[in-house]
Amino acid sequence: MSMAMNVHHILIDDLNPEHRELSIYRTGSVNRIRLQDSIYKVYASLEIDAHNYAALFHYRIIEACSALPFISQTGNGLDSWDEAFLHNSRLNELTTLIADASATIDRQKNETILLGWHDQPVAVAYLRSIDPARTANFLERLLLFIQESEREGCDLEFIL
Numbered sequence: 001m002s003m004a005m006n007v008h009h010i011l012i013d014d015l016n017p018e019h020r021e022l023s024i025y026r027t028g029s030v031n032r033i034r035l036q037d038s039i040y041k042v043y044a045s046l047e048i049d050a051h052n053y054a055a056l057f058h059y060r061i062i063e064a065c066s067a068l069p070f071i072s073q074t075g076n077g078l079d080s081w082d083e084a085f086l087h088n089s090r091l092n093e094l095t096t097l098i099a100d101a102s103a104t105i106d107r108q109k110n111e112t113i114l115l116g117w118h119d120q121p122v123a124v125a126y127l128r129s130i131d132p133a134r135t136a137n138f139l140e141r142l143l144l145f146i147q148e149s150e151r152e153g154c155d156l157e158f159i160l
Contacts, residue, residue, distance in 0.1 A: 007123040012115065014050060024116045024126045026053045026080065030142065031157040032149045035085060043154055046145045048138075053160070054128050055135040058113050061101045062160070068093055070158070083159045091150040095143055102139040107132045 012019050019025055028048040033041065048056070056062050062078055070077040070084035078084045086094060110131055117125040149156055 007117075007125055009125050009127055011112070012050070012126060012128045020050075022126070025050050026160070028053055028158065028160040030145060031159065032145070032152070032154045033085070033157050034153070035087065035155045042157075043152070044145070044148075046142060048160075051128070051130070052135055052138040054113065054115060055130050055132075055138075058111070058130055059101060059105055059135065061098060061139075064097050064101050065094060067097065078158055078160070080160050083157060086156045086158070088150060088153055088155050091146050091156065094156075095146050095150075098139060098143055098146070102136060102143075105132050105136060107136055 010019070012022075012025060014020070027050050030046045030048065031042045032044040034043070057080070062080075066078045068078075068086060068090050070086050072079065072082050072084035074082050076082060078086075110129065112127050112129050115126040115128050117123070146156065
């Protein structure tokens with residue numbers, strides 16, 4: 001006998017404080033640093049909101065960037081729930097990877113993506129609407145941030 005599972009679908013709303021408390025609601029930042037500094041100092045920072053955080057993974061931008069030799073605490077390179085560093089000498093390559101990935105995004109195609117799910121105690125699927133134009137705008141700001149970092153001789157720290 002098969003039993004149908006009743007799954008609740010929750011579309012993440014950034015304005016809902018309860019949604020912002022969920023572990024699936026992830027944000028991050030990209031920090032301009034200098035690995036050779038004797039003390040940790042952030043020279044500038046670019047925040048990654050929850051929408052763009054999800055979009056970076058959905059559009060496989062993080063996966064594409066993982067081809068570069070990021071240094072991370074876990075040894076997994078650039079990945080979620082981690083911080084990873086990229087030396088200044090590789091920032092030009094990072095710019096190319098992000099620009100190439102950005103060019104493949106259909107800016108007219110809004111999407112609803114599955115962020116994750118659980119089945120206990122109640123089956124819930126967490127969804128998020130992705131606005132590709134908003135993501136493209138963020139990627140333009142990210143590219144400028146990377147280019148400025150390269151010119152200033154800085155390295156990058158990704159906190160995902």
